Amino acid sequence: MNVKVLLGMAIATAFSASTLAADWTVGANVGNVPWEFQDAKGEIVGFEVDLVKEVAKRAGKSVEFINIPFNGLFSAVQSKRADIAISSITITPKRLESVGFAQPYYDSDQSLSVLTKSGIKGLDGMADKVVGVDTGSPGDMWVGEHKGEYKFKDVSRYEGLSPAMLDLASGRLDGYVSDIPAVLF
Numbered sequence: 001m002n003v004k005v006l007l008g009m010a011i012a013t014a015f016s017a018s019t020l021a022a023d024w025t026v027g028a029n030v031g032n033v034p035w036e037f038q039d040a041k042g043e044i045v046g047f048e049v050d051l052v053k054e055v056a057k058r059a060g061k062s063v064e065f066i067n068i069p070f071n072g073l074f075s076a077v078q079s080k081r082a083d084i085a086i087s088s089i090t091i092t093p094k095r096l097e098s099v100g101f102a103q104p105y106y107d108s109d110q111s112l113s114v115l116t117k118s119g120i121k122g123l124d125g126m127a128d129k130v131v132g133v134d135t136g137s138p139g140d141m142w143v144g145e146h147k148g149e150y151k152f153k154d155v156s157r158y159e160g161l162s163p164a165m166l167d168l169a170s171g172r173l174d175g176y177v178s179d180i181p182a183v184l185f
Contacts, residue, residue, distance in 0.1 A: 024061055026052055027068040027082035031160035032134075034185040035088045036065070048086040051105065069159050070136050074099055088179060090138045106181075110139050113176045113183050115168065120175060127151040129174035132164045139177035161185075 028036040028044065036046040044065045056063045068076050073085040077099055088108070091101050112131075114120040120129070128151060133140040135157040143155055156173055158164040161182050167173045176183075 024052075024056060024063045024083045025081070026063050026065045027073050027076040027085040027087075028065050029070040029073065029087035029160065030065075030067040031162060032070070032087050033161055033182055035182070036086060047106075048088070052084065052086060070134065088137075088182070090141075092141075108179045108181060110142060110177055111180045111183055113165075113168065113178070114174065118174060123150050126175050128153045130154045130156055130172070132156045132158055132167060132173040132176040134158055134160065134164070134178060137178065139179075143177055 028049070030036055030038060030044055032046075034046055035048045036044060039045045044067075049065065052063055052065075066076075066082065068082065068085070070087055073082070073087055073089070074095070076082040077085045085099075088106075089095070089101075091104060095101075112123060112126070114125075118125075120126065131143055131152045131154075133143050133155060140155075140157065143152065147155065156164075156167065158167075161178065164173065164176045164178070168176050
């Protein structure tokens with residue numbers, strides 16, 4: 001599986017001069033390691049959080065991060081509940097129809113994670129097995145397009161890495177498809 005994704009920030013398409021005068025509200029699917037998550041103090045941290053903070057600093061703006069599940073990020077931007085959305089968002093032609101994006105800033109591959117004791121050596125070993133993905137992620141899109149080819153028994157969708165990894169460890173999943181940086185973290 002060689003799925004490359006370019007990540008970008010979804011930006012409100014109706015970004016007007018009056019919006020620029022205000023602080024930025026940033027919707028983030030907190031729990032999306034290493035992109036945005038809570039540290040031991042409960043602070044929202046991560047690569048994309050640092051990136052947005054730096055952009056805001058250079059623009060002389062302050063930012064507020066709000067936790068929004070991934071599947072609500074686009075509607076939050078479209079309804080102006082959030083000025084910006086971050087959450088390792090893959091830029092796709094379909095998404096470009098409804099929101100604007102900043103320049104891509106990260107190029108990532110997908111991976112299949114399995115337990116060592118499972119004996120699964122690759123995607124061919126996932127026939128009649130349950131695969132987990134993050135809802136709306138490149139892994140979700142890829143699994144949807146290749147479900148028949150690899151004969152996955154079922155697909156379980158998650159809102160973040162932690163619950164998927166817990167299900168993988170407990171045996172409720174046989175494999176998990178996700179961005180390599182998230183899995184390595």
